[in-house]
Amino acid sequence: MGERASLQSIRSSVRGAVARARLLFAFKTALAVGIAWSIAPLMPGAADQYPYYAPFGALISMYPTLMSSARSSLQTLLGLGAGVGLAALVLLTVGPSLWSIVAVVGLGTLISGTGWFGIGKEYIPMAALFVLIIGGSDAEDYSFGYVTQTAVGAMVGLAVNLIIPPAPLVSEAAAQIDAFQQRLAVHLHDIGDALTESWPPTHDEWMRDASALAETSRSLRGALSEADESRRGNPRARRGRGDTEHEHARLEMLDSIAHQIRDIAGCLSDTISQRPVAFPLDPALEQPLSRACHAVAELLDADEHPDDLHAEASVAVDELLRTVHSRSIESDSVLGPGVLSAMHLQRILLMLEPAEETAGKAVEKTAEKGGEASSEDQRSP
Template identity: 45%
Template sequence: MRILSTERPVASRLKSWLVHPRLLLAVKTGVAVGIAWLIAPLMPGVADDYPYYAPLGALISMSPTLMSSVKHGVQTLAALAIGILLAGIVIFLAEPNVITISLVIGVGVLIAGSRWLTTGGDYVAVAALFVLIVGGQNADAYSIGYLVQMSVGITVGLAVNMIVLPPLNFSAAVLQLASFRTQLSTHMREIAAALVETWPPEHEQWAGRSGALAETADEVRAAVRHADESRRLNPRARLHQRDLNRDYEDLTALETMTFHVRDLTGVLSASIWEGPFPAELPEGLREPLSTTLCAVADVLIARNDGKDLTPSVTAADDALVTLLARLDDQSDLSPSSLSPAASVAMDLRRILAIMRQADAQSSEQS
């Protein structure tokens, strides 16, 4: 039995590695480069003298998504053509020297920053430099061979990417969104636990996690964007349809909730330890705050589990009502003593409103 329990994780890891998108991309890139190298010597005319640029073109054109592969390939060819044209102007008007080469490279770098050349723009300056320095006296032949062989390689790369279609990245986006909800829920539960510990609490990791939450939000947005790009021009998207607009809406809701979670984290940490601003949290409000934080965290977990949010939202609303009632009972205290708890209560109310709205939109779209 011990041998089986050891083999299963190894087999699972091996399977996940074998189906990893990066491995597929690596295999396709190797195949595309090999095919380009075989085809390159078959090109007629002067292009036959520069076969090594075909594998380079194939390498450049391979990307994790079909859309990015097409975009990178087309923009690289456009950049090469512009660079060759710049070099041709120098050769026609003046001799290549330190001044003219420097001037052309500077212009090429400026053009590379254009919004029309977002991925292959760097090849403007590269092409101009190669034509002027490597091409030399045979600049015309070199330019033709360079452009033709790069075109061959890019065409081969796009063909391989079309034959063996890149995978869709929907699952990664869904997992990232679910993981983000779990992280926010866990964070709020840790704050809730700290509020009912012996004061001041011993557990304070949550107080310094505000930046990590923002970084996670950026990572999740990148995952959703990658999933969106992976379906463009990809025939697989017709067989595996997914409403990514809903994922973007979920992401926007989570980003807004993260803002409020970071806000209440700063307020509560300042009320426990010395912070950038004075804050005080009355002892009688710590327990209802803890209860409400846990209840709101439960809503996020229910959303992850695909459950009906009504029971968890109702429970969170009840906890919030109790918290607000406790705030009213503390009316004898100064407003400055109540403001931190009131601020946190408002953040929790907004988070609940966001969850309620997101659930309503999801129900309408279903």
């Protein structure tokens, strides 16, 4: 199981590296660096003596989204300007020396901690150090060339990103959410399989993997935020600006489902590990609980006929609830794992209800409220 997970992780990483969006990004980055290097010698004044900073500027301006490219370019140039300003202050006063260089780097590091310069904070002490050490006696020309060529490269990068705008990252985020949904289904299948093994089950990967579901959910929220940002200012995303609303709603639902599955896994894990807080699992519940887990997992992973699968899952969960009820009466005891698992599976079913059925229930509730209001109106004098 561990080797299979490792291979899947490697394949996923390789697919991400050679995905169409990543290949386009690599091509644009290389193109921007090449153009910046080509035009760097054409810069006026002393700037043509420092052409290598133009491709550097192009490189730091290239990000997967237009807004992040613009923001990082501006922040980097502001950071460079602040660093050059600190170096100029030293040159106009005490001059470069061991102690002044140490002091200006320390001061630049302190300023970078303010958070005012974003990603450009790293370049404040760096620019001050470069001006004082590399610039030397030609610090003025070096500062001009450094900032000018970096700005030229950044503008080239932004121009390339505007001419060849990146595709919105909505489809990538949606694919990750699909994978998360399939992973939740596999997790429920694993629990169902474990329940039908010899007790206590040795198939316990689901117990170790349960805590990773929350981390996956957090990473998906980051992917969705990046997808939202990829649409801002993007000519390829002018239509349908609410395209991520469906993905946000799906992630909220799957996050809630993940909480239910984690609770099922945690409860059964307590029972298997015989922790002090655990309740024993009645052997009569193992088969119906396993069938209910598999049925809900099939529904969660459904591509076709979700209505039929929802009906089958509802029957399996109802059977589990009836068994829990009858065994509770017969044994005159609280069947903790069975009760909690049945409740969580029932909640998952409610979240996965077909849209038509959910809408129908909403209409019925509205009609009921309207009928109650009419009755009250008739009773009033």
